[in-house]
Amino acid sequence: EVQLLESGGNLVQPGGSLRLSCEASGFTFGYFAMGWVRQAPGKGLEWVSATDAGGTATYYLESVKGRFTISRDNSKNTLYLQMNSLRSEDTAVYFCAKRAPYCNSIFFGVDVWGLGTTVTVSS
Amino acid sequence: QSALTQPPSASGSPGQSVTISCTGTSSDVGGYNYVSWYQQYPGKAPKLMIYEVSKRPSGVPDRFSGSKSGNTASLIVSGLQAEDEADYYCSSYAGKYNVGVFGGGTTLTVL
Numbered sequence: 001e002v003q004l005l006e007s008g009g010n011l012v013q014p015g016g017s018l019r020l021s022c023e024a025s026g027f028t029f030g031y032f033a034m035g036w037v038r039q040a041p042g043k044g045l046e047w048v049s050a051t052d053a054g055g056t057a058t059y060y061l062e063s064v065k066g067r068f069t070i071s072r073d074n075s076k077n078t079l080y081l082q083m084n085s086l087r088s089e090d091t092a093v094y095f096c097a098k099r100a101p102y103c104n105s106i107f108f109g110v111d112v113w114g115l116g117t118t119v120t121v122s123s
Numbered sequence: 124q125s126a127l128t129q130p131p132s133a134s135g136s137p138g139q140s141v142t143i144s145c146t147g148t149s150s151d152v153g154g155y156n157y158v159s160w161y162q163q164y165p166g167k168a169p170k171l172m173i174y175e176v177s178k179r180p181s182g183v184p185d186r187f188s189g190s191k192s193g194n195t196a197s198l199i200v201s202g203l204q205a206e207d208e209a210d211y212y213c214s215s216y217a218g219k220y221n222v223g224v225f226g227g228g229t230t231l232t233v234l
Contacts, residue, residue: 035222037169044126044212045163045212045228046126047214047225050222059220095169100171102174103175105157105216107157107215107223108174108175108216109174109175110169110171113169113170115168116168
């Protein structure tokens with residue numbers, strides 16, 4: 001069964017840091033672009049970051065550039081999101097996302113989502 | 124990277140059809156045929172319903188269809204069923220160096 005399992009969400013003070021992890025199983029992780037999508041409480045979905053299958057090309061939402069870093073370890077089937085200088089507006093559920101195999105870009109379609117991990121930025 | 128515009132709500136009776144619009148710009152929806160639609164139930168992860176404007180992943184009922192004209196894409200749900208009551212989000216590719224962009228979401232109510 002194809003699965004994505006996020007971890008690392010927590011309550012953190014403004015200016016603090018967190019590292020999210022997404023462990024993949026049931027598919028060849030190193031073949032697929034992966035990314036992070038967040039959803040603030042009661043709000044819509046928002047692309048945060050994505051990376052290609054090899055981890056060389058990376059993409060970021062403008063408001064997180066310079067603060068968040070996406071990376072992956074294909075030997076461990078794991079995607080990461082290092083989040084620094086966290087702000088209250090980063091409070092959200094963060095979903096891990098996998099490119100659909102029939103799409104050439106993760107932004108064309110996501111076929112597998114994790115259950116999400118909650119990040120709360122508050123003093 | 125502005126969000127696409129969707130109506131906050133839509134509704135229809137069982138068996139009827141409903142259309143949800145998604146308006147962007149020539150830099151996203153209008154510039155590419157890479158609009159996708161996701162269904163999300165409260166507290167759950169999204170599910171891909173339509174990709175590349177009008178294609179359906181395996182397992183998605185053919186009651187769901189998509190189209191696009193200019194800067195506006197549409198999701199059409201025909202033969203409404205109770206289980207279609209959910210939030211729907213459109214998403215578009217926004218260019219080679221940008222992350223994709225979502226709409227604000229539409230809550231579909233089956234009356």
